[in-house]
Amino acid sequence: MCRKSQPSAIVFGDSLVDITPSVIMTRHGTSTVKKEIECNDVMERRSSLQFTIQFIAITIVLSAAAAFFAGCIARVVILHQFGVMPLLRNNNDMAAVIYSAGSRFASRTMALQLPAPTIIPGKDVPFTTYASKIFQVEGSASSHTLHLDRRSSLVEASFYSPTIKSVVDNSSLFDDEFIDSHIGFGHNDDSGGLHLPAGQHLLVDIKDVDSTFLNSEERLAHALVELINESKLTLLSYHCHSLVPNGVSCAGVLLESHVAFHTWPSEGVITMDLFTCGGNPLIPVLSSIQKLFGIPHSPMEGEDEHDIPEPTMIWSHKLRGFREGFAPGYDDAHNPLSNDLGRVLGKLDFDMKNRIVSSRTAFQTVDVYELMDPKSRTIGSYQKSLSNDGELSHPEQFGPDRMLFLDGVLQSTLYGDAPYHESIVHPAMITHPNPKRVAIIGGGEGATLREVLKHSTVEEAVMIEIDEGVVQMSKEHLPQWQDCSSISHHEDAADWCLDDARASVLFEDAIAYFNTNFGPTQQKYQEKPFDIIIMDALDPNYDVDFVVELYTSDAYIQSLYNGLTSDGILVVQVGMAPRVNSPADEAGPFVNRSMMKEKLAKAGFKRVMFTSMCRLSNNLRPCYCSSIQMYDEAHSGFGDPWSTLLAFKDVKTKENWHRSAAEVELQLRKRILSSKSGGSPLRYFDGATMKSYQLPSSAFETVYCRQEDAPTDCVKSRRGGSAVLIETNKTVTYDPVTERHFSDNLFSRDKSLLSSINGLKVSI
Numbered sequence: 001m002c003r004k005s006q007p008s009a010i011v012f013g014d015s016l017v018d019i020t021p022s023v024i025m026t027r028h029g030t031s032t033v034k035k036e037i038e039c040n041d042v043m044e045r046r047s048s049l050q051f052t053i054q055f056i057a058i059t060i061v062l063s064a065a066a067a068f069f070a071g072c073i074a075r076v077v078i079l080h081q082f083g084v085m086p087l088l089r090n091n092n093d094m095a096a097v098i099y100s101a102g103s104r105f106a107s108r109t110m111a112l113q114l115p116a117p118t119i120i121p122g123k124d125v126p127f128t129t130y131a132s133k134i135f136q137v138e139g140s141a142s143s144h145t146l147h148l149d150r151r152s153s154l155v156e157a158s159f160y161s162p163t164i165k166s167v168v169d170n171s172s173l174f175d176d177e178f179i180d181s182h183i184g185f186g187h188n189d190d191s192g193g194l195h196l197p198a199g200q201h202l203l204v205d206i207k208d209v210d211s212t213f214l215n216s217e218e219r220l221a222h223a224l225v226e227l228i229n230e231s232k233l234t235l236l237s238y239h240c241h242s243l244v245p246n247g248v249s250c251a252g253v254l255l256e257s258h259v260a261f262h263t264w265p266s267e268g269v270i271t272m273d274l275f276t277c278g279g280n281p282l283i284p285v286l287s288s289i290q291k292l293f294g295i296p297h298s299p300m301e302g303e304d305e306h307d308i309p310e311p312t313m314i315w316s317h318k319l320r321g322f323r324e325g326f327a328p329g330y331d332d333a334h335n336p337l338s339n340d341l342g343r344v345l346g347k348l349d350f351d352m353k354n355r356i357v358s359s360r361t362a363f364q365t366v367d368v369y370e371l372m373d374p375k376s377r378t379i380g381s382y383q384k385s386l387s388n389d390g391e392l393s394h395p396e397q398f399g400p401d402r403m404l405f406l407d408g409v410l411q412s413t414l415y416g417d418a419p420y421h422e423s424i425v426h427p428a429m430i431t432h433p434n435p436k437r438v439a440i441i442g443g444g445e446g447a448t449l450r451e452v453l454k455h456s457t458v459e460e461a462v463m464i465e466i467d468e469g470v471v472q473m474s475k476e477h478l479p480q481w482q483d484c485s486s487i488s489h490h491e492d493a494a495d496w497c498l499d500d501a502r503a504s505v506l507f508e509d510a511i512a513y514f515n516t517n518f519g520p521t522q523q524k525y526q527e528k529p530f531d532i533i534i535m536d537a538l539d540p541n542y543d544v545d546f547v548v549e550l551y552t553s554d555a556y557i558q559s560l561y562n563g564l565t566s567d568g569i570l571v572v573q574v575g576m577a578p579r580v581n582s583p584a585d586e587a588g589p590f591v592n593r594s595m596m597k598e599k600l601a602k603a604g605f606k607r608v609m610f611t612s613m614c615r616l617s618n619n620l621r622p623c624y625c626s627s628i629q630m631y632d633e634a635h636s637g638f639g640d641p642w643s644t645l646l647a648f649k650d651v652k653t654k655e656n657w658h659r660s661a662a663e664v665e666l667q668l669r670k671r672i673l674s675s676k677s678g679g680s681p682l683r684y685f686d687g688a689t690m691k692s693y694q695l696p697s698s699a700f701e702t703v704y705c706r707q708e709d710a711p712t713d714c715v716k717s718r719r720g721g722s723a724v725l726i727e728t729n730k731t732v733t734y735d736p737v738t739e740r741h742f743s744d745n746l747f748s749r750d751k752s753l754l755s756s757i758n759g760l761k762v763s764i
Contacts, residue, residue: 117235198321199277214263316348336408361469416637418683423633425451442537444470446482514559540592551592577632577641631693661687
């Protein structure tokens with residue numbers, strides 16, 4: 001009980017303080033102090049106690065804050081040991097971790113076990129800075145960012161799948177065959193510090209994918225990290241959002257550029273975008289994308305797993321940026337992916353685009369692809385044709401096309417095989433009266449030889465191909481091109497064309513072969529001449545030294561002339577046929593084709609003048625017959641009509657060129673070996689087709705008249721119409737104007753013109 005004026009004393013050393021309500025007395029040296037305390041003094045003491053509680057409260061708060069930060073750091077270190085989060089390297093990483101720890105998604109992050117990007121052992125990755133800003137929006141259900149783990153080995157990350165660990169065990173999961181054949185063509189080389197303003201862009205769409213997988217941020221993140229490691233790229237960081245009501249979007253920053261994808265779980269679709277400016281080709285990555293992201297649906301209860309469609313992937317690959325002018329010595333024309341191959345791979349609308357083989361021989365790169373264009377064939381029809389349900393009577397017509405590329409240039413297609421190879425072989429063979437010995441220059445896929453062997457008159461067919469690798473690869477991956485089984489019931493024949501007793505295959509340089517055996521300096525030829533020489537080699541517009549020599553070498557072209565019998569025929573595929581708006585060959589990309597026609601005349605292929613006259617505008621003029629004939633075939637599978645040049649050593653042989661369709665059909669029945677079923681082994685060529693080759697198209701005439709030194713045989717009308725004839729005395733070797741306007745009528749009216757040597761004289 002508190003009393004008034006209760007004395008109280010406090011001792012401080014040798015002083016005593018006496019406290020009362022009205023007075024305070026201090027005596028020094030006596031050690032006592034007197035003080036009276038009333039009830040209100042007790043209240044003052046209680047107020048002093050409240051101050052002490054506040055101090056304690058502040059101490060507790062500060063201690064809790066310190067414990068919180070210590071816990072965050074401990075959490076990061078612990079999670080790092082299990083590979084869930086990277087070890088912090090800078091303040092940006094700390095800020096990202098604090099944001100994640102303090103957000104409402106922190107517990108979800110730990111539960112998902114999202115993998116951190118890692119460095120492939122032995123790869124030197126420079127340090128980078130990081131900046132980001134995250135916007136909280138209603139459509140995003142979660143948001144996670146993970147950064148590069150700079151530990152030296154992937155093996156420490158125990159949560160990784162065996163696929164990633166195998167990246168360490170195996171030096172590369174890339175298709176080494178593809179890399180060996182394409183790595184040297186214009187991709188950046190990081191080893192020397194060269195970073196060109198160029199790259200590769202891969203777009204991938206996959207449908208019929210498992211919806212649970214597409215809605216799992218964790219599984220998708222693992223697939224992303226696995227993909228980057230298998231591709232030997234470097235993922236610096238990635239960021240994923242789970243979306244409302246479903247779906248996931250992820251974007252990753254690569255040392256080489258970026259990767260991103262978005263999913264539609266309800267529709268079973270994922271789309272991906274991968275761009276790199278690094279040194280490795282991207283096309284081999286497609287197999288990893290298919291494996292990691294093309295997860296099929298899991299069968300529902302009572303559902304037959306055979307009814308579940310396999311995931312379908314379509315893709316597009318393009319070269320991006322600029323190489324020529326930035327990389328010393330780089331030539332875009334020599335990059336396979338800048339030629340026909342690159343244009344085909346750049347299309348995203350093919351239902352099927354499968355790489356069969358990509359390799360490099362001793363001379364060139366070889367690529368074989370299987371493609372299905374929905375404009376001509378559909379996946380649905382193809383799948384139905386495989387079911388053998390009897391609904392489709394010709395299932396072989398519904399399969400994918402197969403294409404052969406040499407150094408990126410399209411050489412042949414499955415569905416264009418017959419039109420191209422039959423058109424280059426049979427017109428000349430059926431025009432010659434009795435072809436017994438035939439030479440083939442090039443033709444490594446074997447289809448040209450196959451067509452030659454269908455003629456019963458042939459006693460020897462010599463194929464001169466410099467690249468044995470192409471022949472062997474075609475045998476394995478293009479068996480239809482070398483299949484002679486339809487005529488193998490005949491004597492000395494074989495199922496594989498190159499095993500036919502009449503076939504001789506020489507793996508050597510055709511230019512050297514003809515120069516050695518029939519060269520202009522040879523006093524005596526080393527080989528017997530040929531009735532037909534077919535040059536099925538590279539296109540004349542292909543910019544390499546070998547092609548220039550093939551089409552413009554005086555010595556080689558002279559040796560071709562010398563290598564023919566007196567009534568022999570030279571056949572040359574000369575590339576894409578001209579269009580009506582094309583420039584003259586001499587001024588455009590086909591200058592080699594123009595030069596070859598001039599050199600053929602110099603070698604001895606002349607034109608002759610008829611004794612009969614041609615009538616033009618009621619005026620008579622001399623009529624000439626050129627020893628050179630050109631025609632085109634529009635169904636070869638090259639996208640444009642393809643042209644062929646024939647050169648007759650004796651123009652009299654050309655008489656057979658203008659036979660009627662019925663006469664050609666009769667000759668084919670006599671000449672062509674029958675198939676095992678008794679029918680014709682020809683799939684495309686017939687009398688009507690031959691009739692369409694007899695006259696050059698109007699485009700040949702129009703382009704011919706666009707020459708800078710235009711022949712006086714033609715002049716354009718003032719209205720810009722087609723060329724018209726006028727009289728001339730100028731000598732030209734190839735004259736499509738005369739061919740189109742007069743030759744067919746001349747041969748139809750008087751076939752004896754070419755039967756008598758007295759009716760011809762050489763035009764000098």
